[in-house]
Amino acid sequence: MDTVYYLIQNMLPVSIPLLLVALGGMYSEISGVVNIALEGIMLFGAFFGALFVFFVQDSSMNPQTILLLGMLIAALAGLIYSLLLSFAAVNMKADQVITGTSLNMLIPAAILLFSRMFFNSDGITTSINFYIREVPILGQIPLLGQMFFQRTYLTVMIGFIFLIIAVIVFYKTKFGLRIRSCGEHPHAADSVGINVYKMRYAGVSISGILAGIGGFFYSVGVMDGNVSGHTGVAGFGFLALAVMIFGQWKPIKILFAALFFAFLRTLAYSISLIPILDNLGINQTYYKMLPYIATMVVLAFTSKKSRAPKAEGIPYDKSKR
């Protein structure tokens, strides 16, 4: 039983970055813009979040307050970086995949350069501890308390709050209805007086905010607060795209897809705790490939049925009917 608790406690902080970034990707794509730059935006957000933590870690601020402030800074960084994509994709009508790819390539290099110049290292290393041993009161709930509110991070709870907001916005609001129409049939949206350009800016900006936060939460929950220009976010931005497709561009399905990938990753890193798997004597490295192989397999099987927003990736041009 302890192993199960351990797996869940470790899985959640890993799943949250995937969840947030995939939700971000979803908001961009339902507005009609393919956001392949998620990886770069994550890293950008993580870098500024960690930089903030680095500068305030010696003050007497509460670690959880630092985390919240770092989150805001990461969100802002992600938003700003995503504006580049919006500008290229919406105003300049550029090819969105190529724009995204170039945005992805820029960031790791910039971080390496910056870190070498100022820290003489490959990234930023922080020494603050965001770990929560037990949440007061909630941690005492039998079974659930141990699963969700012990040995965890604040990021998990924040992640679920964002999920709930995303679901409500997606299904219940005027904004949700309008943004979805822009990714599906922008000409229809335009003909009923919706400003497609504004909506697409909104979609990409939300994805920038969520991806920036997701990147920071990755460095908090997975990397112990560090950011490296070499390993970056280990392909989590691209995994999030897979999670989004696996989740069929729907918030709740995306949650389950994120949990699925996070579980595989946690399992792969916890082989020594599970006697049956440990006794097989397979090199641990193979297990670490699991989430990535699963991505390929899952996408191969689901992509045929998947239904992407119809107009995604196509720059909106009024005169073409």
Add this chain to the structure above:
Amino acid sequence: MENYIIEMLNITKKFPGIIANDNITLKLKKGEIHALLGENGAGKSTLMSVLFGLYQAENGEIRKNGKVVRINNPNDANTLGIGMVHQHFKLVEIFTVLENIILGVEPNKMGFLEKKEARKRVIELSERYGLKVDPDALIEDITVGMQQRVEILKMLYRDNEILIFDEPTAVLTPQEIKELLQIMKEFAQEGKSILFITHKLNEIMEVADRCTVLRKGKYVGTVNVKDTTKEELSKMMVGRDISFSVDKKEANVGEIVLSVKNLTVSSKTHKNNAVKNVTFDVRAGEIVCLAGIEGNGQTEFVNALTGLEKPNSGIIKLCGKDMTKSSIRQRSINGMSHIPEDRQKHGLVLDYKLEENLVLQRYWQPEFQRRGFIKFDSVRKYAEKLIKKYDIRSGQGSSTIVRSMSGGNQQKAIVAREIDKEHQLLIAVQPTRGLDVGAIEYVHKQLIKRRDAGKAVFIVSLELEEVMNVSDRILVIYEGEIVGELNPKTTTVEELGLYMSGAKRDVVKEISDAE
């Protein structure tokens, strides 16, 4: 001085290269149905898009009730009470009927949707005007006719009093057209003003009070429908006399050329088969027409016939040879010519030159290549021969890039290529779609010429008039099955419509193997 609710005065709208609207004036009275008539490319849709705020005119002004107004976007149009049913529906397929109707004017409390009231209002409107819809159905699941009703409800929901219908009858069955025209009359009686774009003269004669005619972007005139005739209107539209009936001799039927037996094709979009157990023959010297409403399996059937798609079961024989598993090239060599449904996607390589497109079926023959190198001088000579023979007009002759040619001339190029090559069977899918009256006349003449030359001709068409005028035999397809075989001389458009909408069907007799 009469009272006009909308006046569009001296409107000029230019696009790069063409003047779509050249100094056009249109005046709409309150409570009238005003038809806007013109050929394809005459500028009707552009003019209406200017009124609806999708385009801005370079010159001219729009007045409502005598006051000058500026319409910069559809929101402005909506505020002025102008609504439009577009030719290609502007509906989001994955949304429900209700969501589509409220999109843009969502009733909400602090941004949260209030669907309950909206639903009540939609149901009320739909009952009042007999516009039957299911508010919770997804657009992708409902029929084209119902989609149009959703578009109309969209206007009513916004309390629009000036309603623009852009070729609303093109996608409907005869019964649905009747219903629509009836509803339009009701609207007019209630005091709503209607602009009705069409190129079908019968419909104008039936419902319209006045009619404005455009030709090649220019204003020709406005007439009272009561004081005019179909012939006069068509002369205004085209600029010359047009014969409505297609002249043709009796068919001289010969051997079986195409024989299809129990053909079944699966669908890519749903689980059922798109084509179910279809059996029929086409003989030399006759034109057989496959009639049906769009999306009843015609596309899949033609794909299987021409080799673009594999059938599940069944046999296709061409001049007695089994072709079921043959490649497209083999079918072509054995005498199958194909004028495809989508001429830009399957008929032409748009960025190739005209001459290259004209030899697409034959470039590998010794006449045009040696050891893998194309003999461009003989290609050009051949192309120039076809251009002359079939009157294909283009800017730079045989070296024109096909993309820059007009739709009618693109179609002529395909017709020329497919007819000029050795063939026994000509398959033409919607050969006149999107063409204007003159080009339609041309294509029909060519098809009948083929028939009289003893070839078998198989047409797939959605246009009832075309089906009735051109064919010698009509097969009706409904939900992938042949539901009737009709003789165009003894049947009526109404009866054909009943078959097409599935309201009527024959038990299709098994064609016996002993022939």
